[in-house]
Amino acid sequence: MVEGHPAVRFRDVVFRWPGAGRPCIDIPAFELARGDQVFLQGPSGSGKSTLLSLVGGVVLPERGGITVLGVPMERLGAQARDRHRAAHIGFIFQLFNLIPYLSGLDNIVLPCRFSQQRARRAQPSPREEALRLAGCLDLDSHTLRRPAAELSVGQQQRVAAARALIGRPELIIADEPTSALDAGRQRVFLDLLLEQCAEAGSSLLFVSHDERLASRFPSALRLDEINRAGCFA
Amino acid sequence: MRAPLWHLAWRSLANRSLTVALTVLAVAISVAMLLGVERLRQDAREGFARTVSGTDLIVGARSGPVQLLLYSIFHLGDATNNVSWRSLQSIAAHPQVAWLVPLSLGDTHRGFRVVGTSRAFFEHYRHGRGRTLAFEQGRAFDGVFEAVVGAEVAARHGYVPGQRIVVSHGAGGLGSAEHDDRPFTITGVLARSGTPVDRSVLVSLEAIEAIHLNWSGGVRMPGLDLPAERIERFDLTPKAVTAALVGLKSRTAVFSVQRHVNDFRDEPLLAILPGATLQQLWSMLAIAERALLAVSALVVVAGLAALVAVMVAGLNERRRELAILRALGAGPGRIFVLLALESQFIAVLGCATGLALVHTGILVGAPWLEARFGLELQAGWPGSSEWRMLAFVLLAAAVASLVPGWRAWRQSLAEGMTIRI
Ligand SMILES: Nc1ncnc2c1ncn2[C@@H]1O[C@H](COP(=O)(O)OP(=O)(O)OP(=O)(O)O)[C@@H](O)[C@H]1O
Ligand SMILES: [Mg+2]
Numbered sequence: 001m002v003e004g005h006p007a008v009r010f011r012d013v014v015f016r017w018p019g020a021g022r023p024c025i026d027i028p029a030f031e032l033a034r035g036d037q038v039f040l041q042g043p044s045g046s047g048k049s050t051l052l053s054l055v056g057g058v059v060l061p062e063r064g065g066i067t068v069l070g071v072p073m074e075r076l077g078a079q080a081r082d083r084h085r086a087a088h089i090g091f092i093f094q095l096f097n098l099i100p101y102l103s104g105l106d107n108i109v110l111p112c113r114f115s116q117q118r119a120r121r122a123q124p125s126p127r128e129e130a131l132r133l134a135g136c137l138d139l140d141s142h143t144l145r146r147p148a149a150e151l152s153v154g155q156q157q158r159v160a161a162a163r164a165l166i167g168r169p170e171l172i173i174a175d176e177p178t179s180a181l182d183a184g185r186q187r188v189f190l191d192l193l194l195e196q197c198a199e200a201g202s203s204l205l206f207v208s209h210d211e212r213l214a215s216r217f218p219s220a221l222r223l224d225e226i227n228r229a230g231c232f233a
Numbered sequence: 234m235r236a237p238l239w240h241l242a243w244r245s246l247a248n249r250s251l252t253v254a255l256t257v258l259a260v261a262i263s264v265a266m267l268l269g270v271e272r273l274r275q276d277a278r279e280g281f282a283r284t285v286s287g288t289d290l291i292v293g294a295r296s297g298p299v300q301l302l303l304y305s306i307f308h309l310g311d312a313t314n315n316v317s318w319r320s321l322q323s324i325a326a327h328p329q330v331a332w333l334v335p336l337s338l339g340d341t342h343r344g345f346r347v348v349g350t351s352r353a354f355f356e357h358y359r360h361g362r363g364r365t366l367a368f369e370q371g372r373a374f375d376g377v378f379e380a381v382v383g384a385e386v387a388a389r390h391g392y393v394p395g396q397r398i399v400v401s402h403g404a405g406g407l408g409s410a411e412h413d414d415r416p417f418t419i420t421g422v423l424a425r426s427g428t429p430v431d432r433s434v435l436v437s438l439e440a441i442e443a444i445h446l447n448w449s450g451g452v453r454m455p456g457l458d459l460p461a462e463r464i465e466r467f468d469l470t471p472k473a474v475t476a477a478l479v480g481l482k483s484r485t486a487v488f489s490v491q492r493h494v495n496d497f498r499d500e501p502l503l504a505i506l507p508g509a510t511l512q513q514l515w516s517m518l519a520i521a522e523r524a525l526l527a528v529s530a531l532v533v534v535a536g537l538a539a540l541v542a543v544m545v546a547g548l549n550e551r552r553r554e555l556a557i558l559r560a561l562g563a564g565p566g567r568i569f570v571l572l573a574l575e576s577q578f579i580a581v582l583g584c585a586t587g588l589a590l591v592h593t594g595i596l597v598g599a600p601w602l603e604a605r606f607g608l609e610l611q612a613g614w615p616g617s618s619e620w621r622m623l624a625f626v627l628l629a630a631a632v633a634s635l636v637p638g639w640r641a642w643r644q645s646l647a648e649g650m651t652i653r654i
Pocket of ligand 2: 050175
C-alpha cells in the first residue's frame with residue numbers, strides 16, 4: 001500500500017447482481033482522494049449500497065478494476081478481501097448498525113477483535129481508545145455499558161461512528177447514517193463525524209439520497225454523473 | 234483472528250437464553266432417555282448374571298427353560314407343576330450330584346415371596362463371583378416356625394431377630410387368607426446381596442408343609458385347628474417342591490446329569506444350565522432391547538432436529554447481525570463457523586445436562602426400582618458404552634450443526650453487506 005495512491009479508484013467497472021438482467025453499476029471512472037470527504041447522492045435503488053459493497057470487496061465486479069488504498073480488489077482472494085476490509089475500512093449503515101447482544105462498548109471495540117492492525121493502531125488500548133472516541137461523540141460510559149438494543153437511534157448511530165473510527169482505518173464508508181435522525185440531530189452527527197474523520201486522517205465516502213446534506217461536505221457528487229447504468233428496479 | 238468467535242457465540246446465546254435453555258432441555262431429555270435405556274439394559278443384565286453362580290443345574294417340572302429359570306431364581310411368574318419329592322431324592326442319589334437344594338414357592342409375606350428350602354441353601358447358594366449369603370444379624374432357621382428374612386424385607390418393615398411374622402397364602406393382597414394361626418419367629422436377617430433373596434422370606438420345607446396341614450384348595454378347613462405343638466408329631470416331609478438347585482462333583486458331568494433328568498422316567502422333568510439359559514433369555518430380549526434403543530435413538534434425532542430448526546429459524550432475525558459482521562471483516566467461512574459453534578455449544582450443553590439428568594434420575598429412582606423390581610442401578614461414572622453413545626450423539630450434533638452454518642454461509646454470500654428485509 002503506497003501513500004500516494006487514491007483511497008478508491010474505479011476503472012471501467014461493470015457489476016450485475018446475480019439473476020439481474022442488466023448491470024446495476026457501470027462506472028468508467030471514479031476516484032476518491034486520500035483524506036477527502038465526499039458526499040455521493042443518488043435516489044433510492046440507484047445502486048449506492050451496491051457501490052459500497054464493491055468498495056468493501058464483498059462483491060467483485062464483472063469487468064473493470066477497483067483499487068482500494070492501492071490494492072486491486074480483483075487480485076485478492078475472498079479471504080484476503082475480508083481481511084483488507086477489516087483492517088482498512090470502517091462502515092456505518094443506515095439503521096440497526098450494532099450487534100444487539102453486545103454492549104455499546106463491546107460494539108465499538110469489535111473491529112479490533114477482527115483485525116490485529118486495527119487493534120494495534122487503537123492506542124493505548126482498544127478499550128481506552130473506544131472510551132475516548134465515545135467521549136468525542138457525546139456518549140457517556142453509562143450508555144456504553146448498556147446492551148446496544150436498548151440505545152436510542154441517535155445513540156446507536158454515534159456508537160456505530162465510534163466503531164467505524166476505532167483503530168484509525170484509512171477509509172470510512174457511511175451508507176445513509178443520518179436518515180433516521182431528525183434535522184437537528186443530523187447536523188450534530190454530521191459535524192462530529194466529519195471532525196473525527198479529519199482528526200483520524202480517514203477518507204470519507206458518504207452516500208445518501210438527501211441532497212440537502214451536500215453543502216456540509218468539501219466535495220459532492222451525484223451517482224448518475226458517474227454511473228452509466230441507472231439500476232432502478 | 235480466531236478470538237472473537239467464541240466470545241460472539243457465547244454472547245449471542247446468552248442473549249437468547251430462554252430459547253437456548255428450551256433447546257438444551259430438548260436435547261438433554263433425548264440424551265437422558267438414550268443413556269437411561271442403555272444403563273437400565275446393562276444393569277439389568279449384570280444384575281441377572283450376578284444372581285446365579287455356583288449352581289450347575291436347576292431342576293423343575295417340564296416347561297420352558299427360560300420360564301423355569303425365571304420362576305425358580307428370579308421369582309418372576311409361577312410354576313405350572315411341581316417336582317415330586319421322590320424324584321428329587323432319586324436325582325440327589327445320582328453319583329455325580331454333590332448337593333441338591335430344594336425350593337418351594339407359592340406363599341408370600343406382605344408382598345415378599347416366601348421360599349421354603351433347606352439349610353443347605355445358605356451354604357450352596359452363590360451370587361456375584363461365588364459369594365455366599367452372609368447374615369447381617371442372627372442365624373439360619375432351625376425349628377419349623379423359624380424364618381430368615383432378606384435385607385430388603387427387613388429394611389422395609391424394620392424386622393430384627395425375635396420378631397414374629399405371619400405368612401399369607403398365595404400371592405397375598407386384599408382378602409387373601411393368612412396363615413395367622415402359625416406365626417413365624419425371625420431368627421436371622423441376611424446382608425444385602427443384590428439378588429431376589431433380598432426380597433425373600435426363607436423358611437424350612439417342613440414349615441411350608443406345616444402351614445398347609447389343615448388347608449385344602451386354598452382355604453383353611455373349618456374346625457380343624459391344629460395347635461403348633463401337635464404339628465411336630467406329623468410327618469412334615471414334603472410331597473412335592475417347586476424346583477431344586479443342583480451342584481455337581483465335576484462340571485464335566487453337567488450334560489450327562491442334565492440328560493439323566495430330562496429323560497427321567499417317573500415324571501416329566503427339566504434340567505437347565507443357568508448361564509446358557511440366561512443367554513437364551515438375552516437373545517429372546519435382544520429384539521426388544523434393540524427396538525427400545527432404536528426408539529431412543531430416534532428421540533435423539535428429534536432433539537437434534539429441534540436444535541437445527543431453532544437455529545435456522547433464528548437466522549432470519551439475525552440477517553442484519555450477520556451483515557454487520559460481514560462489514561466488519563468476517564468472511565462467509567467465519568459466519569459458518571459462528572453458527573456451527575453456537576449449535577454445537579447447545580448440543581454439548583444438552584449432552585452434559587442429559588448425563589446429569591440420568592444420574593440424578595438414577596440416584597432418585599434407584600431405591601424405588603430396587604424395591605419394586607429388584608433392579609440394582611449403579612450411579613457411577615458412565616461406562617464405556619455410554620461414552621460411546623455420547624460421542625455418537627456429539628458427532629451427530631456436529632453434523633447437524635453444519636446445517637445452520639451452511640445456511641448462514643449461503644445467506645451471507647448472497648446478501649453480502651446489504652441488509653435486505
Ligand atoms: N444482495 C442483493 N442481491 C440482488 N440484488 C440486489 C442486492 N442488493 C441490491 N440489489 C439490487 O440492486 C439495486 C440497487 O440496490 P441498492 O441497495 O444498491 O440501492 P441504493 O441506492 O442503496 O438504494 P437505497 O437508497 O434504497 O438504499 C436494486 O435494484 C436492488 O434490488
Ligand atoms: Mg442503500
